[in-house]
Amino acid sequence: MLSFFLSTVEEQYKSKFEYIYYKYRDVMASVAKSMTENEESAEDALSLAFLSIAENISIIKTNDEKRLRGYLVTVIRNVCINKFNKKSSPETDECFADSEDISFEKIDKNIEDKNICEIIIKNILAMPEPYKCALYLRYVHGHTVKEICKMTSENENTVKSRIRRGTLLLREILNKAGINES
Amino acid sequence: MKAKSLRDLLIEAEERETQQILALPRNTLSFSVSFIRQMNEIIASQKKEKKKPQGHPRLRRVIAVIIAAALLIATAVTAVAFKEKLLDFSIQREDTHTHLTLHGNNSFKKRLTEIYLPTYIPEGFSLKSHEYNSAYSLTSWNNGEADIYLEQSVIGENGRSIDTEDGDLVEAVFGDQPVYYATKAKYNAFTAVWHTDKYIYDFYAPLDLGLEELEKIIASISLDSRVNDY
Numbered sequence: 178m179l180s181f182f183l184s185t186v187e188e189q190y191k192s193k194f195e196y197i198y199y200k201y202r203d204v205m206a207s208v209a210k211s212m213t214e215n216e217e218s219a220e221d222a223l224s225l226a227f228l229s230i231a232e233n234i235s236i237i238k239t240n241d242e243k244r245l246r247g248y249l250v251t252v253i254r255n256v257c258i259n260k261f262n263k264k265s266s267p268e269t270d271e272c273f274a275d276s277e278d279i280s281f282e283k284i285d286k287n288i289e290d291k292n293i294c295e296i297i298i299k300n301i302l303a304m305p306e307p308y309k310c311a312l313y314l315r316y317v318h319g320h321t322v323k324e325i326c327k328m329t330s331e332n333e334n335t336v337k338s339r340i341r342r343g344t345l346l347l348r349e350i351l352n353k354a355g356i357n358e359s
Numbered sequence: 360m361k362a363k364s365l366r367d368l369l370i371e372a373e374e375r376e377t378q379q380i381l382a383l384p385r386n387t388l389s390f391s392v393s394f395i396r397q398m399n400e401i402i403a404s405q406k407k408e409k410k411k412p413q414g415h416p417r418l419r420r421v422i423a424v425i426i427a428a429a430l431l432i433a434t435a436v437t438a439v440a441f442k443e444k445l446l447d448f449s450i451q452r453e454d455t456h457t458h459l460t461l462h463g464n465n466s467f468k469k470r471l472t473e474i475y476l477p478t479y480i481p482e483g484f485s486l487k488s489h490e491y492n493s494a495y496s497l498t499s500w501n502n503g504e505a506d507i508y509l510e511q512s513v514i515g516e517n518g519r520s521i522d523t524e525d526g527d528l529v530e531a532v533f534g535d536q537p538v539y540y541a542t543k544a545k546y547n548a549f550t551a552v553w554h555t556d557k558y559i560y561d562f563y564a565p566l567d568l569g570l571e572e573l574e575k576i577i578a579s580i581s582l583d584s585r586v587n588d589y
Contacts, residue, residue, distance in 0.1 A: 194405045210386035247377045287362035301372040
């Protein structure tokens with residue numbers, strides 16, 4: 178009985194941010210350092226990532242360590258891309274038909290073939306970072322567009338555009354793998 | 360094989376990517392004092408938020424708060440084992456870090472009016488930056504490889520978290536000044552915290568300077584200038 182009381186108390190008062198900060202700080206710092214030019218930029222990116230995490234702490238889930246770790250790596254990568262790799266952002270790509278509307282649900286399929294799954298994963302991994310990160314945040318971690326805007330300090334149009342373009346790329350990947358859109 | 364949805368494949372892609380990143384040789388980063396300070400402030404503000412009463416708490420939460428209050432009263436004596444008072448800090452130890460909290464005294468004017476700096480800095484180090492405002496003064500020195508930082512803040516609701524993964528906080532007296540310090544060999548880091556009646560000090564320096572040199576720097580800290588021009 179006492180252990181139940183204690184766990185309830187701990188759940189109530191333990192700082193989620195503090196837990197994330199101390200457990201994943203070094204991993205995130207390592208990612209930031211590998212994606213930025215110097216220690217100063219890496220620390221700036223880390224600082225922005227933790228500010229974003231603090232702002233969104235109520236919607237971050239810590240009950241699945243594997244997913245939490247993936248999420249934190251995605252967040253820091255996203256910050257590094259947005260803040261320090263502006264020039265390499267594919268936002269200006271002309272290859273997308275901006276008028277075309279598409280929904281993730283519409284292209285979602287159940288795929289049984291192991292080889293096709295492997296091809297699709299490899300193609301997802303090869304997608305441009307901003308689109309991939311936007312898709313991870315939206316469809317893996319279930320954040321709304323508004324939440325992603327808060328996390329990435331990007332405006333709603335940019336986030337929506339990245340999700341849409343990412344979804345278009347996913348459709349293209351599915352088509353190439355022989356999974357036709359219905 | 361169980362059919363996978365597109366979302367399952369995205370989850371798998373993210374997990375693989377994370378694994379690949381984690382498998383790379385780890386890049387270590389020496390955190391600056393201003394970064395650590397910013398994180399400590401976030402941690403302190405998050406804790407404050409946590410303690411704020413909720414507008415419409417769920418029954419379970421209300422029960423948990425009542426239980427927590429009852430347990431806190433009932434275990435007040437036991438709590439001494441986790442929290443102790445040295446200098447005037449309340450100390451709370453966790454697995455990898457230790458929190459030091461200093462509750463401010465409102466009886467004096469909370470503005471930085473004097474700046475204290477060390478008169479001794481090891482050979483090879485030169486002044487890198489010095490900034491101050493009404494709340495704190497932050498000075499750093501660099502020798503081309505490593506930095507020494509000294510931050511002097513007015514006492515308010517001060518909270519500090521020190522990385523004590525490598526070992527417990529050490530209580531020492533440097534000159535006439537009692538301090539707490541901790542070391543982290545992995546980051547070649549020496550961190551010390553102490554306070555006087557008006558100010559709380561954070562000191563960060565490379566551990567490989569040696570304890571004798573580090574003590575010499577801290578012991579030499581004295582009044583450098585008086586300020587009120589902010």
